[in-house]
Structures are given as structure tokens and as C-alpha cells.
Amino acid sequence: MDPAGSAHVECGRCGASMQLPSTARTAVCPYCAAPAIVERPRSAASVDPAFTMGFVFEASRASELVHRWARAQGFFREPGVRLAKVEDLRGVYLPAYLYSAVARSRYSALIGEDYTETETYTTTDAQGKTETRTRTVTRTEHRPLHGEHAAYVADVLVTASRALGNAELEAVEPFDLRAIRRYDPSLVVGWIAEDPSMTAAECYELARREAVEKVGASLHGFMPGDSHRDLVHQTWLEQESLDLVLVPVWVLALRYREDRGLLRVLVNGQTGRVAGAVPWSRLRIALAVAAALLAVAAVVAAVILLEPA
Amino acid sequence: MATACGRCQGALDPEDLRCALCGLAVPEGEGSARAPDAARAEIVRCVTCGAAMAYDARVQAPACAFCGSVTRSERIDDPMEQASHALAFTVGPERAREVLRAWLSGRGIFAPADLATNATVDHLRPLWWPAWIFSALADVWWTADSDHGAHRSAWAPQNGRAAMRFEHLLVSASRGLSYEECARLAPGYDLQRAAPAEGLLSATPAGGVVERFDVQRSAARRRILDALTSMAGAEVGSRYVPGSRVRNVRVSLLLQSLTTRRFALPAYVLAYRYEGRLYRAVVHGQDERMVLGESPTSVWRVLGVVAAVLLAVVLIAWILSLASG
Ligand SMILES: [Zn+2]
Ligand SMILES: [Zn+2]
Numbered sequence: 306m307d308p309a310g311s312a313h314v315e316c317g318r319c320g321a322s323m324q325l326p327s328t329a330r331t332a333v334c335p336y337c338a339a340p341a342i343v344e345r346p347r348s349a350a351s352v353d354p355a356f357t358m359g360f361v362f363e364a365s366r367a368s369e370l371v372h373r374w375a376r377a378q379g380f381f382r383e384p385g386v387r388l389a390k391v392e393d394l395r396g397v398y399l400p401a402y403l404y405s406a407v408a409r410s411r412y413s414a415l416i417g418e419d420y421t422e423t424e425t426y427t428t429t430d431a432q433g434k435t436e437t438r439t440r441t442v443t444r445t446e447h448r449p450l451h452g453e454h455a456a457y458v459a460d461v462l463v464t465a466s467r468a469l470g471n472a473e474l475e476a477v478e479p480f481d482l483r484a485i486r487r488y489d490p491s492l493v494v495g496w497i498a499e500d501p502s503m504t505a506a507e508c509y510e511l512a513r514r515e516a517v518e519k520v521g522a523s524l525h526g527f528m529p530g531d532s533h534r535d536l537v538h539q540t541w542l543e544q545e546s547l548d549l550v551l552v553p554v555w556v557l558a559l560r561y562r563e564d565r566g567l568l569r570v571l572v573n574g575q576t577g578r579v580a581g582a583v584p585w586s587r588l589r590i591a592l593a594v595a596a597a598l599l600a601v602a603a604v605v606a607a608v609i610l611l612e613p614a
Numbered sequence: 615m616a617t618a619c620g621r622c623q624g625a626l627d628p629e630d631l632r633c634a635l636c637g638l639a640v641p642e643g644e645g646s647a648r649a650p651d652a653a654r655a656e657i658v659r660c661v662t663c664g665a666a667m668a669y670d671a672r673v674q675a676p677a678c679a680f681c682g683s684v685t686r687s688e689r690i691d692d693p694m695e696q697a698s699h700a701l702a703f704t705v706g707p708e709r710a711r712e713v714l715r716a717w718l719s720g721r722g723i724f725a726p727a728d729l730a731t732n733a734t735v736d737h738l739r740p741l742w743w744p745a746w747i748f749s750a751l752a753d754v755w756w757t758a759d760s761d762h763g764a765h766r767s768a769w770a771p772q773n774g775r776a777a778m779r780f781e782h783l784l785v786s787a788s789r790g791l792s793y794e795e796c797a798r799l800a801p802g803y804d805l806q807r808a809a810p811a812e813g814l815l816s817a818t819p820a821g822g823v824v825e826r827f828d829v830q831r832s833a834a835r836r837r838i839l840d841a842l843t844s845m846a847g848a849e850v851g852s853r854y855v856p857g858s859r860v861r862n863v864r865v866s867l868l869l870q871s872l873t874t875r876r877f878a879l880p881a882y883v884l885a886y887r888y889e890g891r892l893y894r895a896v897v898h899g900q901d902e903r904m905v906l907g908e909s910p911t912s913v914w915r916v917l918g919v920v921a922a923v924l925l926a927v928v929l930i931a932w933i934l935s936l937a938s939g
């Protein structure tokens with residue numbers, strides 16, 4: 306089975322044959338209109354998800370959230386987005402991997418410890434007399450620190466779909482993992498659900514990178530002292546686990562200008578968080594820059610004209 | 615009943631899907647391996663009418679569009695916890711009233727003189743408040759600043775690693791009692807005498823309340839991990855960092871073992887009235903020497919003491935001036 310290709314699937318109810326993407330996990334038969342789950346012969350390529358999280362609101366609510374989000378876009382964004390029509394709103398159970406591990410790290414850093422010193426300095430007063438005064442200054446002494454750190458890294462979520470990049474998924478995270486359920490076909494039937502189009506190895510790489518970034522961020526909080534710099538760390542991930550999970554995402558396309566492509570917007574199907582990369586409005590930025598330049602020119606002109614000759 | 619997480623040893627309940635501490639998935643019990651020979655699209659049939667069902671976001675469950683029936687999953691996603699052990703009241707309600715009265719008469723110099731005689735107990739409620747009792751063995755990595763090895767600054771960075779054992783630590787899950795009240799009541803309980811909660815709590819004394827665990831299980835595990843982290847920090851600060859002055863203690867830990875028990879602990883919550891105002895007090899259910907609460911202060915008595923102190927100062931100054939003059 307070619308992961309990018311399509312395959313024939315027989316409807317279990319009326320026997321009709323339909324053409325489906327080979328990553329489709331759900332289907333609606335075009336002849337009997339029944340929402341169905343695609344069951345495939347077991348193979349290395351198809352893994353059943355371990356978990357899923359259900360959608361908690363319907364399409365009407367999702368489109369309302371998108372409209373509210375679009376209206377709140379800033380002045381320098383494409384103005385068409387604010388009035389754009391919502392096209393093609395679909396609830397998708399996106400395949401993603403939930404990763405967790407034990408992270409052991411070795412770090413080294415320069416820890417800044419502050420101290421105060423009294424220093425003398427000379428100033429010239431209004432009468433032109435030089436006088437010597439003292440003041441207290443804060444200085445920082447940097448001391449090296451090397452050591453170890455270990456922690457659990459839980460709840461790293463990475464995309465498993467080539468159609469939707471990890472950055473796009475991150476923009477609508479977090480998901481509430483407390484509402485996670487053991488995967489059951491009845492929890493996704495009637496919705497679009499897909500198998501991963503990325504390999505587990507690729508997802509491991511993404512997840513490990515994210516886990517190491519998380520550890521790096523927590524190491525900054527782990528450092529003592531008043532400040533620190535040159536923090537470097539080396540992290541080993543042990544006892545890793547990777548579980549396939551279907552996450553609910555509303556995907557829709559916004560047409561904000563006739564001459565442009567559609568803008569893809571995602572809505573977290575659980576929390577309602579909306580994200581999309583709204584392009585900057587070049588026209589508005591150019592106008593603002595021109596206005597600012599004009600204002601500067603006006604001020605300069607005024608200063609020159611008013612300067613006593 | 616409870617099993618342990620394969621990675622962090624945290625307790626797992628039968629319904630748990632993932633470990634709330636470290637995120638490790640719990641393997642599924644029975645392998646539901648049903649794989650067809652060729653790809654087929656199968657409908658999920660409604661058990662009531664046989665029609666095709668679909669997941670419905672409004673009810674967050676599969677629902678049938680024809681007959682309207684909803685398939686509820688039996689499992690609650692993140693249930694509230696319930697006590698597994700409880701301690702019995704060894705102080706009776708009448709004794710609790712007496713203890714309160716004795717406490718009121720010993721309120722010290724600023725309390726009104728008639729407090730013990732004129733205060734009336736408005737109500738007395740036996741309460742079982744919820745708490746987790748846990749024991750843990752943890753590997754702790756720490757950093758801190760101390761004066762040990764300091765150069766120009768008064769502080770020098772330190773770090774290290776230690777194995778720590780924590781026994782019978784109590785983390786409150788009560789909303790009714792404040793965190794501070796729980797911390798003060800905790801040492802008075804004899805945890806060795808715990809009994810299964812079911813039998814004990816069904817014989818609730820008149821007007822008694824069994825307070826529910828306030829947080830869901832996943833949040834509870836986090837709270838225990840937080841408590842463990844802060845206790846490890848205190849331990850590091852007092853025992854492991856070299857030097858005499860310590861600041862900025864930071865810890866990170868991995869668990870080697872963790873056992874958690876959910877307790878219901880007895881206490882009396884009382885309200886008493888004095889000169890029209892209500893005051894709250896808590897009497898320990900097992901150790902009558904422990905009474906917590908608020909009590910009125912007498913403005914006249916405070917003023918009287920202030921006046922007496924001022925008088926004494928003036929007198930001393932006068933005597934000193936006489937002696938030196
Ligand atoms: Zn069909
Ligand atoms: Zn665990």
C-alpha cells in the first residue's frame with residue numbers, strides 16, 4: 306500500500322466499491338450514505354491509534370470562533386481576512402504522536418552572583434569645581450557550574466500527518482489530555498479520520514527535538530544565582546514511549562482575496578483555540594511607512610524653518 | 615487493585631489510560647485484534663435500531679440519528695477520588711464542646727474576660743476531611759546558592775544529587791479546611807490505626823459530613839508530585855547544601871517508588887457566637903489538645919496593656935533620670 310496513493314474499499318453495507326485515500330480511516334459510502342470505519346488487513350504500515358480525544362462542539366461554533374478571530378486581526382494584516390467567507394469547514398481527527406520519556410542531562414553554565422562595591426568617582430559641579438564622591442555599584446561575579454539533571458518529560462505532542470506540519474499543530478495546542486479516551490472506532494465514525502502519513506521514525510525525531518527543547522527551557526529555571534550565561538546541555542532520552550493519538554481539529558479555508566490562494570485556519574476541536582498564518586498587508590505597511598516618513602520630513606522641515614538664522 | 619507505572623512507579627488505577635505523573639501509556643488489557651482480509655468500510659450499528667451511528671460533538675459520544683440513542687462509555691474520563699481508609703473519632707462531640715470552652719478561657723490577655731462564659735456554640739459538625747498520605751523514594755538533583763566557597767559575592771553556586779525517602783507525608787485535598795489548618799492538624803493523627811473507609815464512614819455520627827476529594831485524579835497526582843518537589847527542596851536546603859546561608863534551592867526528581875493512600879480524617883468544625891458575631895474553630899477528632907480557630911480580642915484590654923507598658927516605660931525613664939541626676 307502506497308501511503309500517498311489510494312485504494313479500493315468495499316462498503317460493508319451495500320457492497321459498493323469506493324476509491325479512498327489509503328490513509329483514510331473513516332468513509333461515507335456514496336451509494337448508501339452510511340458513515341463507516343475503514344478496516345484494513347493488518348500490516349506494518351497501519352497501526353490502530355491508542356487514544357483519541359473527542360470533538361466537543363459543532364461546525365457552527367467553530368465557524369463562529371473563526372469569525373471572531375478574523376475580526377480581531379491587527380491593522381497591518383490583510384484586511385480581507387476580517388470579512389472573509391468561511392469555505393469548506395471540516396472536522397478532522399488528525400493523527401499525532403504523544404511522546405514521553407525520562408530525560409537525563411549534563412549541563413554546564415556560568416552562574417552570575419551579584420555583589421556590591423563602593424567606588425569613588427569625580428564630577429564637576431556647576432561652579433566648575435572638581436570633587437570626589439563615592440557610590441555603590443552592583444557587579445557580577447561569574448562562577449562555573451557543571452552538573453546533572455533528570456526529569457520526566459510528558460505530554461509532547463507531534464503531528465503524524467504530512468498534510469499538516471508540526472508548527473501548525475503547535476499553534477492550536479495545548480489539548481486537554483485529561484479528556485483522553487482509549488481509541489474506539491465509534492468515537493470517530495462520521496468524521497474525517499486519517500492514518501499517519503509520516504513514519505514513526507520521523508515522528509520520533511520531531512518529538513525528541515521538542516523534548517530536548519523542553520528540557521533546555523527547564524534547565525534555565527534550574528540554574529541558581531542572580532543570573533547565568535553560556536548554559537549548554539547534553540540530554541539523553543530513556544524509557545521513551547510513543548503513542549498514536551487522534552486529535553480533533555477543525556480545518557477550514559478562508560478566501561480573503563480573489564487573486565490569492567485560500568488561507569488555512571485550524572481550530573482546536575476541544576479548546577476552541579484558533580490559529581492561521583494571516584499574511585501582512587503590504588499596502589497598509591507601505592502606507593504607514595510613507596506616513597511616518599512624511600511626518601519625520603515635516604518635523605525636520607519645521608525645525609529648519611524655525612531655527613533662528 | 616492498584617498497579618504501578620512501569621516508568622515512575624506512580625500508582626495506576628484500573629481505569630487509568632496514561633500515567634498522570636510521567637505520561638507513560640497503560641497497555642490495553644485484551645488485544646482486540648480483528649483484521650479483515652481486504653479493506654472494508656464497516657458501519658457502527660446502533661444497538662437499539664440497527665442504523666448507522668456517528669460520533670456527535672454535542673453529546674461527546676456516538677449517537678444514532680434515527681432513534682436518538684447515545685452510546686455512553688461506562689468510564690468517567692477523570693473521576694473524583696474517594697477515600698480508601700479512614701480514622702475513627704476518638705474525641706466525642708460533647709468532649710469537643712468542653713475542649714472548645716477550655717480553649718476559649720485560655721485565649722490569653724487580649725481576649726475578653728467573659729469570652730468562655732458568654733460565647734455560645736452555634737453548631738458543631740463532625741467532618742471527615744480528605745487527604746492523600748504517601749510514601750516515596752526519590753532521586754533528587756539539586757542546585758542552590760550558599761556562602762560555602764564564596765569569593766567576592768556572598769553567594770556561590772552549589773549542586774548535587776541525593777536519594778531521599780519520604781514517609782507518611784500528608785497532602786490535603788480539602789476545600790473546607792485551609793491548607794494551614796490541615797498542616798497543623800496532620801501530626802495529631804495516628805495513621806497506624808486506619809480502617810477501611812466504607813465501614814467507618816457509613817456509621818457517620820449525627821450531622822456528620824464526609825468531604826469529597828476536591829480534585830480529579832490526574833490533578834491529584836500532580837499535586838502530590840508538587841508536594842514531593844517542595845519537600846525535597848526543603849530537605850536539600852536544610853541538609854544537603856554546604857554552608858550556613860542558603861538561597862535559590864531548585865530540585866528535579868525521578869521516583870523510585872511511590873505509594874499513595876486516600877484518607878478521610880476526623881475533625882470537628884464548630885461555630886460559636888460572641889456578642890452577635892460568629893467565629894469558627896476546629897477541634898481535632900483524635901487529639902483534643904489541638905484546637906485551631908479565631909477568637910475575638912477586647913479593644914479595652916489591648917488599650918489597657920498598651921497604657922500599662924507606656925506607664926512602665928515612663929516610670930523606668932524617671933527612675934533612671936533620678937539615678938543619674
Ligand atoms: Zn454503501
Ligand atoms: Zn509514570
Ligand SMILES: [Zn+2]
Nearest residue numbers: 660663678681
Ligand atoms: Zn438507533
